[in-house]
Amino acid sequence: MNGSQGRGAETPAAARQGECALYEAAGHGSGGHDIVPRGASRTRGERSHAQGARHAAPPVPVAPEAPPPVEATVAPPAPPAADTEPVRPAASAPRPAGSGGSAAPGPSVPPGPEWERAVGLISAADEICLVCHVAPDGDALGSMLALAQALRALGKNAYASFGEPFTVPGILRFLPGQDLLVEPGRLPAAPELMISLDAAGAARLGSLAERAGRAERDGALIVVDHHASNTGFGVVRLVDPDAAATAVLVDELVRRLGVPLDRDIAQGLYAGLASDTGSFKYPCTTPQVHDLAGRLLAAGVRAEAVSRELWDRAPFGYLQVLAGALARARLERDAAGGRGLVWTTIARTDRDARDVPYDQLEGVIDQLRRTDEAEVAVVCKEDDVGDWYVSTRSKGGVDVGRACVALGGGGHSTAAAFTASGEPADIIDGLRAALRAAEPTGEAEPPQ
Ligand SMILES: [Mn+2]
Numbered sequence: 001m002n003g004s005q006g007r008g009a010e011t012p013a014a015a016r017q018g019e020c021a022l023y024e025a026a027g028h029g030s031g032g033h034d035i036v037p038r039g040a041s042r043t044r045g046e047r048s049h050a051q052g053a054r055h056a057a058p059p060v061p062v063a064p065e066a067p068p069p070v071e072a073t074v075a076p077p078a079p080p081a082a083d084t085e086p087v088r089p090a091a092s093a094p095r096p097a098g099s100g101g102s103a104a105p106g107p108s109v110p111p112g113p114e115w116e117r118a119v120g121l122i123s124a125a126d127e128i129c130l131v132c133h134v135a136p137d138g139d140a141l142g143s144m145l146a147l148a149q150a151l152r153a154l155g156k157n158a159y160a161s162f163g164e165p166f167t168v169p170g171i172l173r174f175l176p177g178q179d180l181l182v183e184p185g186r187l188p189a190a191p192e193l194m195i196s197l198d199a200a201g202a203a204r205l206g207s208l209a210e211r212a213g214r215a216e217r218d219g220a221l222i223v224v225d226h227h228a229s230n231t232g233f234g235v236v237r238l239v240d241p242d243a244a245a246t247a248v249l250v251d252e253l254v255r256r257l258g259v260p261l262d263r264d265i266a267q268g269l270y271a272g273l274a275s276d277t278g279s280f281k282y283p284c285t286t287p288q289v290h291d292l293a294g295r296l297l298a299a300g301v302r303a304e305a306v307s308r309e310l311w312d313r314a315p316f317g318y319l320q321v322l323a324g325a326l327a328r329a330r331l332e333r334d335a336a337g338g339r340g341l342v343w344t345t346i347a348r349t350d351r352d353a354r355d356v357p358y359d360q361l362e363g364v365i366d367q368l369r370r371t372d373e374a375e376v377a378v379v380c381k382e383d384d385v386g387d388w389y390v391s392t393r394s395k396g397g398v399d400v401g402r403a404c405v406a407l408g409g410g411g412h413s414t415a416a417a418f419t420a421s422g423e424p425a426d427i428i429d430g431l432r433a434a435l436r437a438a439e440p441t442g443e444a445e446p447p448q
Pocket of ligand 1: 139198226245276
C-alpha cells in the first residue's frame with residue numbers, strides 16, 4: 001500500500017452507519033480526522049514532522065522490557081498523522097434518535113467460538129506480537145497498548161509495534177505501556193502469535209503486512225477490528241462492525257483472559273473509546289459505550305486528563321494557523337448541488353511560519369464543517385513534499401465519499417479524503433465537478 005493518492009481507509013462500520021467510527025482519534029477537535037482512503041499511506045514527508053510534536057513531549061522510549069531483541073529508541077516527536085486521519089464519521093448517517101439499544105456495540109462480537117479460539121491461542125503462546133495500523137490513532141494505539149499490558153500481566157512476552165514511520169503521535173504519548181513498543185524491524189521474526197488491532201486489512205499494517213501474512217499462513221494471526229470494510233484476514237477474527245471501537249473488543253478479550261482492568265489498561269481502552277466516538281458524541285455512542293466508559297473510569301481513568309491530551313491542547317502556533325485558515329475560507333452557496341460548499345487551504349508556508357507540523361492540522365476541518373450554510377466542508381492541506389491532502393465532510397446530504405473515490409481517494413459518505421497535486425483552486429474545481437456527479441445520499445440532515 002502506498003501511493004500518494006489516498007490513504008488507507010478506515011472504515012469502521014460505525015462510521016458507515018453514521019456512527020462514530022473513526023473520526024480521528026487523536027485529533028484536535030472533536031470531529032475527527034479525515035478519512036483515509038483505503039490502501040494508501042503517506043509515505044513521504046512524515047518523518048519530517050517529527051520535530052514538531054504537539055507537546056514538546058520527550059521522545060518516547062521504546063525499549064522493550066521483555067526480551068525483544070532490541071533497544072529501540074524511537075521517539076521522535078511528532079506523529080505522522082496524516083494517515084491517521086479520521087475515520088470517524090463526523091456525522092455519518094445519523095441513527096434515529098433514541099434508538100439506543102438495538103444496534104449498540106457491545107461484546108456482541110463474533111460468536112463464542114472465535115473468542116474461545118483467540119483465548120486458546122493466546123494462552124498457548126509465550127511470545128506475542130501486537131500490531132496496529134500505520135499512523136495509529138487513539139483507538140489503534142490505545143487498544144494495542146492496553147492488550148499488550150494485559151498480556152504482560154499474564155506473564156507473556158508481549159511486543160507492540162506498527163509500520164513506519166514508527167513515531168508515536170504527540171497527542172498519544174500519554175498512553176501507558178509504551179515501554180512495550182518495539183520498532184517494526186526489531187519484532188521477533190517469527191513470533192508464536194500475532195494480533196492485529198484496528199486494521200481493516202493487512203495492507204493497513206504497512207511494513208508489517210508481510211509479517212502478518214506469514215503469521216496467517218502459520219495459523220497464528222488473530223485480528224481484532226471493527227471496520228465494516230475489514231477484508232477478512234486473520235485466522236481468528238474478532239471483528240464486529242457494530243463495535244464503537246476496537247477498544248470495546250479488547251475489553252471483552254481482556255475480560256475473557258481473566259485480566260482485571262487496572263488503571264493503565266483502562267487508560268488505553270478509554271483513549272480508544274473516546275477517540276472513536278468523537279468524545280462520546282457520534283451516533284455510535286450507545287448505552288453500552290457509556291457502560292464501558294463507566295467501568296474504565298472506575299478503574300482509575302481520569303476523563304478530563306485524557307480529553308485534554310486528545311483534544312484540548314495545542315500550541316499557540318496552531319491557533320494562529322487555524323485563524324489564517326478560517327480567514328481564507330470561501331463559502332460557495334451554489335456548489336454541492338446548491339447545498340453549499342465551504343473550503344480553505346493551509347499551505348506548507350502557512351504552517352512553517354508558525355512552526356506547526358502537518359500532522360497537527362487535523363482539527364481544522366472540524367471547525368470549518370460547523371458552517372450552517374454549507375453541506376460540504378473541505379480543507380486542502382499541503383504536506384511537506386508539496387502534495388495536497390484534501391479532507392472533506394458532509395452532513396449527510398452529499399456523498400463526499402463517492403466524490404473522493406472518483407478523485408483517487410476514499411472514505412465514507414460523510415467523511416472522505418483524497419490526495420492531489422497542483423494548485424488548490426484547480427483541485428477544488430475538480431472536486432466541485434465530482435460533487436456534482438455524486439448523488440445525494442438521502443440522509444440529509446433536517447433543516448435547521
Ligand atoms: Mn477504531
